[in-house]
Amino acid sequence: MEIQVPLDKNDVCILIPTLNEEATIKQLIEDFQAEGFENILVIDGHSRDRTRQLAEESGARVVVQEGKGKGQAVQEAFQLIEDPYTVMIDGDGTYLASDIYTVLNPLIEGHADQTIGNRFANFEPEAFTKLNLTGNKVLNKLFGLAYGVWLEDILTGYRGFNKRSIKGLNLNEMGFEIETEITVESVKHEMKVEVVPITYVARHSSADTKLNPMRDGFKIGKTIFRMARLHNPMFYFGIFGSLLTLSGIVVGVYVVNEWLSGVTRIPMTILTALLIMTGIQMFIFGMLSDLVVSLHRETMRMMRKNNER
Numbered sequence: 001m002e003i004q005v006p007l008d009k010n011d012v013c014i015l016i017p018t019l020n021e022e023a024t025i026k027q028l029i030e031d032f033q034a035e036g037f038e039n040i041l042v043i044d045g046h047s048r049d050r051t052r053q054l055a056e057e058s059g060a061r062v063v064v065q066e067g068k069g070k071g072q073a074v075q076e077a078f079q080l081i082e083d084p085y086t087v088m089i090d091g092d093g094t095y096l097a098s099d100i101y102t103v104l105n106p107l108i109e110g111h112a113d114q115t116i117g118n119r120f121a122n123f124e125p126e127a128f129t130k131l132n133l134t135g136n137k138v139l140n141k142l143f144g145l146a147y148g149v150w151l152e153d154i155l156t157g158y159r160g161f162n163k164r165s166i167k168g169l170n171l172n173e174m175g176f177e178i179e180t181e182i183t184v185e186s187v188k189h190e191m192k193v194e195v196v197p198i199t200y201v202a203r204h205s206s207a208d209t210k211l212n213p214m215r216d217g218f219k220i221g222k223t224i225f226r227m228a229r230l231h232n233p234m235f236y237f238g239i240f241g242s243l244l245t246l247s248g249i250v251v252g253v254y255v256v257n258e259w260l261s262g263v264t265r266i267p268m269t270i271l272t273a274l275l276i277m278t279g280i281q282m283f284i285f286g287m288l289s290d291l292v293v294s295l296h297r298e299t300m301r302m303m304r305k306n307n308e309r
């Protein structure tokens, strides 16, 4: 696919976060250069291999991040970038430079502030381990439930941004929770996010993943849930409310059963009442918080409108 709108390719910053990616970084940079993109920024996480050297030799600008973690690297890079468009891509060679037009077009045509490269559109069978595939699907579903928008592949490593979206996101996550935070922040700021199909290929055999599927998957799930408190409080408090009410009902059924056979269980009866009452209170919390969030959203919308004028 070629670009549909005239574009100065130097207006596009290719942002590559790397940590020990010497097996793939050179090829990736050369692939982008072959497509005519020379404005390449590698943000490196103190690689202990030849990543920085290879990237510099290939003609990329290399910055060593100050802190640790992919999230911190992305935040630092976003502060450095002043170009109209940014395409962020993992340095592990699992994404194709030739997909850049698909990622860029909606931004350049002006109907999106951000694009998400959907890996599920086309992936090599070995590109996802079974655990990663299931984990991604579960986390996408959880995100959809919590935020009420279906974005197919929120954890993708191939994304496009216009300048407004880069400067408008308020990011704090240090590690692999960054993709979740970017996505939640975009939904919160009502940015136009478009999902585009990309190809996902298997990781280079000699390079190791930096992601621990269980630990990082759990952290990502926690981030989705935690951030939902401010965005969709009914979902957040509703889950606590449902759990409490359900346990109340379970204990209650037991108490009634016992009572029918002639045994009265006073402490358990009290427990039933407490559980159900607290559960219902959680729902009321949820409703009140929902009201506060809706009013806040309305205010933010008005402020944004005023700023745009």
Ligand SMILES: Nc1nc2c(ncn2[C@@H]2O[C@H](COP(=O)(O)OP(=O)(O)OP(=O)(O)O)[C@@H](O)[C@H]2O)c(=O)[nH]1
Pocket: 016, 017, 018, 019, 020, 021, 043, 044, 045, 046, 065, 068, 069, 070, 073, 089, 090, 091, 092, 094, 132, 157, 176, 203, 208, 209, 210, 211
């Ligand atoms: N600057 C920087 N980059 C990092 C850090 N950790 C990982 N990266 C890079 O972020 C990108 C994504 O990391 P991966 O290990 O491929 O994680 P992933 O793609 O989510 O997981 P896989 O499916 O296993 O490939 C790669 O280019 C890494 O080199 C870090 O601490 N700092």
Ligand SMILES: [Mg+2]
Pocket: 090, 092, 094, 157
């Ligand atoms: Mg990867």
